[in-house]
Amino acid sequence: MIDPAAHYRGRRVMITGGLGFIGSNLAIRLAGLGAEVLLVDSLIPGSGGNLANIEPVKDQVRLNVADIRQASTMNYLVRGQDVIFNLAGQVSHIDSMRDPHTDLEVNCQAQLTLLEACRHHNPGTKVVFAGTRQVYGKPDHLPVSEDHLVRPTDVNGINKVAGEYYHLVYNNVFGVRACSLRLTNVYGPRQLIRHNRQGFIGWFVRLALDGGEIQIFGDGSQVRDFVHVDDAVDAFLRAGASDAVNGEVFNVGGDEPISHAELVRLLVELSGRGTCRFVEWPAEKKAIDIGSFYADSSRFRARTGWAPAVRLREGLAATLDYYRVHYHAYVDEVTDA
Amino acid sequence: MIDPAAHYRGRRVMITGGLGFIGSNLAIRLAGLGAEVLLVDSLIPGSGGNLANIEPVKDQVRLNVADIRQASTMNYLVRGQDVIFNLAGQVSHIDSMRDPHTDLEVNCQAQLTLLEACRHHNPGTKVVFAGTRQVYGKPDHLPVSEDHLVRPTDVNGINKVAGEYYHLVYNNVFGVRACSLRLTNVYGPRQLIRHNRQGFIGWFVRLALDGGEIQIFGDGSQVRDFVHVDDAVDAFLRAGASDAVNGEVFNVGGDEPISHAELVRLLVELSGRGTCRFVEWPAEKKAIDIGSFYADSSRFRARTGWAPAVRLREGLAATLDYYRVHYHAYVDEVTDA
Numbered sequence: 113m114i115d116p117a118a119h120y121r122g123r124r125v126m127i128t129g130g131l132g133f134i135g136s137n138l139a140i141r142l143a144g145l146g147a148e149v150l151l152v153d154s155l156i157p158g159s160g161g162n163l164a165n166i167e168p169v170k171d172q173v174r175l176n177v178a179d180i181r182q183a184s185t186m187n188y189l190v191r192g193q194d195v196i197f198n199l200a201g202q203v204s205h206i207d208s209m210r211d212p213h214t215d216l217e218v219n220c221q222a223q224l225t226l227l228e229a230c231r232h233h234n235p236g237t238k239v240v241f242a243g244t245r246q247v248y249g250k251p252d253h254l255p256v257s258e259d260h261l262v263r264p265t266d267v268n269g270i271n272k273v274a275g276e277y278y279h280l281v282y283n284n285v286f287g288v289r290a291c292s293l294r295l296t297n298v299y300g301p302r303q304l305i306r307h308n309r310q311g312f313i314g315w316f317v318r319l320a321l322d323g324g325e326i327q328i329f330g331d332g333s334q335v336r337d338f339v340h341v342d343d344a345v346d347a348f349l350r351a352g353a354s355d356a357v358n359g360e361v362f363n364v365g366g367d368e369p370i371s372h373a374e375l376v377r378l379l380v381e382l383s384g385r386g387t388c389r390f391v392e393w394p395a396e397k398k399a400i401d402i403g404s405f406y407a408d409s410s411r412f413r414a415r416t417g418w419a420p421a422v423r424l425r426e427g428l429a430a431t432l433d434y435y436r437v438h439y440h441a442y443v444d445e446v447t448d449a
Numbered sequence: 450m451i452d453p454a455a456h457y458r459g460r461r462v463m464i465t466g467g468l469g470f471i472g473s474n475l476a477i478r479l480a481g482l483g484a485e486v487l488l489v490d491s492l493i494p495g496s497g498g499n500l501a502n503i504e505p506v507k508d509q510v511r512l513n514v515a516d517i518r519q520a521s522t523m524n525y526l527v528r529g530q531d532v533i534f535n536l537a538g539q540v541s542h543i544d545s546m547r548d549p550h551t552d553l554e555v556n557c558q559a560q561l562t563l564l565e566a567c568r569h570h571n572p573g574t575k576v577v578f579a580g581t582r583q584v585y586g587k588p589d590h591l592p593v594s595e596d597h598l599v600r601p602t603d604v605n606g607i608n609k610v611a612g613e614y615y616h617l618v619y620n621n622v623f624g625v626r627a628c629s630l631r632l633t634n635v636y637g638p639r640q641l642i643r644h645n646r647q648g649f650i651g652w653f654v655r656l657a658l659d660g661g662e663i664q665i666f667g668d669g670s671q672v673r674d675f676v677h678v679d680d681a682v683d684a685f686l687r688a689g690a691s692d693a694v695n696g697e698v699f700n701v702g703g704d705e706p707i708s709h710a711e712l713v714r715l716l717v718e719l720s721g722r723g724t725c726r727f728v729e730w731p732a733e734k735k736a737i738d739i740g741s742f743y744a745d746s747s748r749f750r751a752r753t754g755w756a757p758a759v760r761l762r763e764g765l766a767a768t769l770d771y772y773r774v775h776y777h778a779y780v781d782e783v784t785d786a
Binding site for chain 1: 546549550553557558561562565596598599601602603604606607608610611614615618621622733736737
């Protein structure tokens with residue numbers, strides 16, 4: 113129903129967090145579709161931005177190193193952009209509890225800065241925000257639809273939901289078209305695997321690559337759903353091309369929920385390396401754990417025709433292949449000052 | 450079930466926004482109960498803080514003029530406080546849309562600052578946050594319980610909900626006991642009536658006092674519930690004295706929902722002055738209007754034994770009496786620089 117190829121050819125598209133995991137995959141796809149792509153990234157060490165991520169399209173996209181907290185810069189950069197994929201964020205739950213004010217600046221204040229920039233300098237643009245399933249907290253029932261209560265369990269989740277709500281209010285009140293995709297667990301090539309503070313899936317991949325010991329908290333029965341980054345990219349492209357999604361939030365999740373224990377078994381099998389060990393929950397992690405979670409994405413599917421195309425087994429195998437080839441670009445400290 | 454008199458005698462209690470409408474009424478009550486009361490207020494012109502509010506107890510409470518955004522000050526002031534009533538906030542919806550960043554600083558960032566101060570300098574304290582029914586946005590059904598989706602319609606509502614969630618996370622993760630009361634429309638003595646940017650009820654009272662024309666948008670059929678400030682104070686005292694409320698949010702609303710049109714008729718009747726006129730919705734107000742709203746407060750009633758005691762007719766009559774006596778303290782620009 114939506115033809116991204118036709119929509120994006122020749123369009124001016126900005127991606128905040130454009131050197132990050134999802135942002136760079138989106139950039140590569142958009143460059144292939146013939147869009148004029150501007151990447152904005154702070155390249156803050158440890159945050160996920162990595163120049164190696166855009167190696168295949170480095171001559172086809174423009175890069176502007178900037179922090180989305182910088183209002184004057186954002187006021188300039190948003191001008192003339194047809195679509196803004198707003199993916200920049202502080203994504204570590206753990207960091208948000210150690211340094212809540214930085215998380216607030218990036219995930220909350222800077223989102224307002226970007227939207228104010230659009231309101232005053234480019235009100236005709238379209239903004240697609242990268243939300244998260246974290247906003248739901250510990251679910252009352254499964255699968256979780258958008259009608260589930262929002263009840264974040266950590267500072268990061270709170271700031272992400274505030275950042276998301278700003279987009280809806282700017283859509284509804286100021287007419288800056290915007291929507292949010294609440295992604296579940298995205299995995300695939302170009303994810304940060306250098307440290308373990310940005311979610312477990314990247315770290316599990318890293319340990320499987322290294323032949324390390326993958327620790328599972330508790331009995332590993334907690335279930336999650338996973339979205340391959342190519343499917344996440346497809347979701348962003350559809351949301352950016354459709355006015356039927358404006359002013360709303362949508363779950364974007366996978367359709368093969370799997371337990372932590374099974375996931376690790378699969379990773380160890382596919383990599384041919386690594387081991388699995390069950391350990392007690394650390395207190396600080398248990399306090400913000402949400403048990404099992406998987407999303408009901410039927411609203412987004414119905415509205416845009418989106419459906420995940422990459423099976424988990426194939427997606428994980430291809431992910432391991434990618435990192436085997438590009439290992440050093442993701443494990444060495446390439447962007448650190 | 451909770452005896453506030455016994456609980457607060459000799460206790461050290463801090464009230465942020467202590468010179469404001471609810472804060473000052475709470476201070477007067479607490480001084481009467483024998484608490485050691487510290488009021489913190491920024492006295493920012495137009496925000497609601499008014500020295501006249503604490504005239505009856507000015508020799509029984511301490512006042513510290515400070516802005517809750519100032520971290521070092523908050524780090525100092527929270528020490529040794531048994532209970533913190535956290536009422537400071539930017540309360541104007543309209544201002545939040547004109548200057549969203551200031552609203553974020555006060556309602557979001559400063560709340561984190563206060564909670565970080567408690568976490569590091571007084572983790573044994575108890576914090577009661579003044580939430581708002583605004584976080585629900587336009588209700589799906591009436592009355593609205595705490596299980597209703599949170600869907601704020603303006604920047605103020607978003608920041609208030611983020612500020613509230615921080616309290617719950619600090620309770621759940623860091624053990625700083627906290628809860629939030631989602632108040633509906635509070636009215637009574639000591640409310641700001643100098644301008645019309647802090648909700649309609651204070652402004653309607655002002656117009657009724659002045660014999661002015663009270664404008665009602667649309668047909669006036671939209672329903673609201675009202676809480677007399679004495680009942681709101683009682684709710685705060687109960688929440689501050691009970692550990693059965695920690696980590697939760699509670700609606701605190703009135704039990705006589707009434708339409709705007711009926712409310713204005715009642716005000717005009719009680720004041721013996723003023724007129725009523727129905728006008729078209731201004732576009733900017735219509736965009737953030739939520740239709741009818743009244744709250745289901747049964748969770749808080751069951752948990753604490755609270756119930757509203759002041760009938761709307763008697764409460765409004767007493768409010769008008771108060772302002773007739775103290776008119777100039779509320780209409781002249783007493784705190785402006």
